[in-house]
Amino acid sequence: MVKRGKKLVGENNNNLERKDANYKKDIMFFPPFFFFCQIRTRPTIEIIFIYSSFHFPPPPHPLPDPFHLLFSLFPPIRRRSTPMDRRIVPPSSDAHVSLPMESRSMSGEIHVILGPMFSGKTTALLRRIQMEMTNGRSVAMIKSDKDHRYGLDSVVTHDGVKMPCFAASELLSFRDKLGAEAYNKLDVIGIDEAQFFEDLYDFCCNTVDCDGKTVVVAGLDGDYLRKRFGSVLDVVPLADSVMKLTARCEICSRRASFTLRKTNETQTELIGGADVYMPVCRQHYVDGEMVGIPEPAAGHIGSGVTDGGPPALELRFEGCRSCSSGGEEDTPRRDGRPDPAVSPLAGANGARYKSMSPALLPITRGRALRYPLGLAPPLSSNPSSSLHERLIKKTDEPSMQSQNQSQGQNLVASENESTLSESVPNSAIDVTNSRVRLPTEAASGELQPLKCSVQNTRMFQSDPSEPISSSILEKSAEDGYNWRKYGQKHVKGSEYPRSYYKFTHPTCEMKKQMERSHDGQITGIIYKGHHDHPKSQSSRHLAAGTMLSCHEEEKTDKLSSLMSVEDESTNAPDHTHHQIDPNSITESPETGGGQSNDCDEVTVDGNLESKRKCLLLFRD
Numbered sequence: 001m002v003k004r005g006k007k008l009v010g011e012n013n014n015n016l017e018r019k020d021a022n023y024k025k026d027i028m029f030f031p032p033f034f035f036f037c038q039i040r041t042r043p044t045i046e047i048i049f050i051y052s053s054f055h056f057p058p059p060p061h062p063l064p065d066p067f068h069l070l071f072s073l074f075p076p077i078r079r080r081s082t083p084m085d086r087r088i089v090p091p092s093s094d095a096h097v098s099l100p101m102e103s104r105s106m107s108g109e110i111h112v113i114l115g116p117m118f119s120g121k122t123t124a125l126l127r128r129i130q131m132e133m134t135n136g137r138s139v140a141m142i143k144s145d146k147d148h149r150y151g152l153d154s155v156v157t158h159d160g161v162k163m164p165c166f167a168a169s170e171l172l173s174f175r176d177k178l179g180a181e182a183y184n185k186l187d188v189i190g191i192d193e194a195q196f197f198e199d200l201y202d203f204c205c206n207t208v209d210c211d212g213k214t215v216v217v218a219g220l221d222g223d224y225l226r227k228r229f230g231s232v233l234d235v236v237p238l239a240d241s242v243m244k245l246t247a248r249c250e251i252c253s254r255r256a257s258f259t260l261r262k263t264n265e266t267q268t269e270l271i272g273g274a275d276v277y278m279p280v281c282r283q284h285y286v287d288g289e290m291v292g293i294p295e296p297a298a299g300h301i302g303s304g305v306t307d308g309g310p311p312a313l314e315l316r317f318e319g320c321r322s323c324s325s326g327g328e329e330d331t332p333r334r335d336g337r338p339d340p341a342v343s344p345l346a347g348a349n350g351a352r353y354k355s356m357s358p359a360l361l362p363i364t365r366g367r368a369l370r371y372p373l374g375l376a377p378p379l380s381s382n383p384s385s386s387l388h389e390r391l392i393k394k395t396d397e398p399s400m401q402s403q404n405q406s407q408g409q410n411l412v413a414s415e416n417e418s419t420l421s422e423s424v425p426n427s428a429i430d431v432t433n434s435r436v437r438l439p440t441e442a443a444s445g446e447l448q449p450l451k452c453s454v455q456n457t458r459m460f461q462s463d464p465s466e467p468i469s470s471s472i473l474e475k476s477a478e479d480g481y482n483w484r485k486y487g488q489k490h491v492k493g494s495e496y497p498r499s500y501y502k503f504t505h506p507t508c509e510m511k512k513q514m515e516r517s518h519d520g521q522i523t524g525i526i527y528k529g530h531h532d533h534p535k536s537q538s539s540r541h542l543a544a545g546t547m548l549s550c551h552e553e554e555k556t557d558k559l560s561s562l563m564s565v566e567d568e569s570t571n572a573p574d575h576t577h578h579q580i581d582p583n584s585i586t587e588s589p590e591t592g593g594g595q596s597n598d599c600d601e602v603t604v605d606g607n608l609e610s611k612r613k614c615l616l617l618f619r620d
């Protein structure tokens with residue numbers, strides 16, 4: 001009898017491998033009649049795995065490591081329930097697991113476990129499979145052979161809990177590989193890393209509908225871009241139950257529904273653990289978009305494998321409420337691990353995020369480009385930025401800073417968002433556009449006085465003393481587009497702080513950087529990227545969120561059409577437009593009218609009032 005299940009929280013992969021070796025050693029030393037495997041999952045749940053192994057038939061050929069399958073092919077020996085058994089807690093949302101075997105339908109079932117990385121999908125899968133075994137059912141576990149993080153012979157959780165499995169590249173051949181006889185004996189099949197199986201849907205149909213087996217599917221519903229991953233979502237309509245799990249945000253410890261990739265790689269499939277990914281809440285997923293991504297180690301890009309681990313991302317969510325001390329005091333980690341909110345950038349599982357000032361974040365520099373202030377760059381024929389562009393763009397943005405640190409902030413009424421009144425019941429809203437969303441914090445009424453310097457967008461709140469979210473919706477009506485402010489920093493050489501904006505259209509990648517003097521005058525603007533939607537979209541924005549006059553819009557159109565390509569920076573990946581209104585360029589006091597090589601796109605104000613002031617070239 002072997003007792004195992006040491007807690008592996010925080011141990012790195014090497015340790016896990018070591019444990020794996022011990023595990024095999026244990027098996028070798030105890031050619032078992034019974035394997036008694038105690039799994040301890042946080043916080044206090046303990047699961048007993050009993051592997052009955054004295055019925056070993058000849059190993060099924062040619063599946064790899066058939067020895068392990070045999071643990072699960074044969075039902076465990078029935079035994080009296082022990083106090084330990086009574087501590088087994090089946091997933092609450094799936095009552096059938098706790099039903100006695102006899103009371104269940106013998107027809108097939110599909111249960112789907114979804115969630116971001118580190119959300120406990122594998123843990124839940126193992127629990128459920130174990131429960132099925134405890135109920136006397138024959139089980140097999142399959143995982144994608146693409147996931148070789150902890151070896152191919154086991155399904156392993158991030159805590160190091162493991163179970164023998166088959167590693168396969170596809171599912172439909174499983175029956176043949178296993179052999180009809182062994183397959184027919186199976187009652188339950190667990191599938192881990194289901195996002196990697198292209199034939200998941202067909203396999204589930206066959207196995208469940210035709211063969212009457214129960215299939216438990218665990219996988220990522222979305223990839224690092226929050227796009228559907230593989231065919232996991234396709235089996236939802238086939239499912240009897242679907243459970244979406246959440247992890248803990250590595251930044252703020254709140255509920256994490258998304259997986260953030262920490263490296264520059266853009267391929268969808270990229271095997272890795274905490275070295276490459278981190279679970280994050282919605283806010284920090286969005287914030288992660290603007291955080292600098294370090295260059296991967298040489299030879300790393302495109303490898304598709306990150307076993308060695310790329311350099312840890314250095315992140316700083318400066319001024320972010322949810323990261324500030326005390327911000328999450330009400331949500332301590334339940335798992336007893338050090339709370340990232342206390343040490344906000346100390347990731348779990350060895351991932352470390354060192355505090356780093358925004359100015360030190362890796363920045364890719366573009367060449368100077370000028371637009372008349374008040375004009376957005378023209379629409380692109382290119383419908384959208386490539387993923388690569390998106391990621392590269394990440395390197396060019398600062399960390400988010402709090403409202404407290406920002407100046408001249410306004411609000412934007414944003415289309416395509418849920419209504420503010422829905423999420424902020426305490427807030428009295430008076431906006432031209434009724435469809436406004438505030439960030440998560442707003443839902444808890446955490447608002448503070450806002451400078452609403454934009455005449456046509458008005459928001460009021462019930463409690464002016466409360467702090468506002470660090471992610472500010474801001475209206476910068478000067479150019480007639482709706483922008484969402486997401487950060488601000490002092491740039492070396494600039495007199496005034498520079499604010500960073502994203503265009504509020506849901507897919508548009510357009511960004512803007514703007515500097516304002518303390519009296520609110522705009523002293524410089526940089527536009528980055530291009531609009532990836534028809535112009536009418538922004539007009540709709542205008543109609544909904546602002547009252548930019550027709551005159552202004554016409555002017556924008558007219559001047560946009562006057563713009564022409566200016567410099568060779570067109571090759572820069574994130575600068576798809578390099579057009580300029582020659583009439584609007586004025587000399588830079590710093591460059592004597594020439595272009596600065598180390599400045600970004602600089603727009604000079606088309607607005608007469610501020611035109612003369614907008615000579616600033618942003619230098620870092």
Ligand SMILES: Nc1ncnc2c1ncn2[C@@H]1O[C@H](COP(=O)(O)OP(=O)(O)O)[C@@H](O)[C@H]1O
Pocket residue numbers: 009042115116117118119120121122123124156157158159246247248249250279335348349
């Ligand atoms: N940020 C995090 N939030 C929650 N759990 C985490 C986090 N980082 C590491 N873990 C660990 O990962 C375990 C879940 O592992 P696992 O079941 O393999 O998840 P999944 O299969 O969803 O990636 C948790 O029990 C926890 O100990």
Ligand SMILES: Cc1cn([C@H]2C[C@H](O)[C@@H](COP(=O)(O)O)O2)c(=O)[nH]c1=O
Pocket residue numbers: 116117118121122147149193219220222223224225259268269270271272273277
């Ligand atoms: C988000 C994301 C993940 N992956 C890979 C990384 C891991 O190897 C698995 C997920 O493992 P877990 O058991 O859920 O922790 O998927 C990927 O290839 N692409 C992605 O976008």
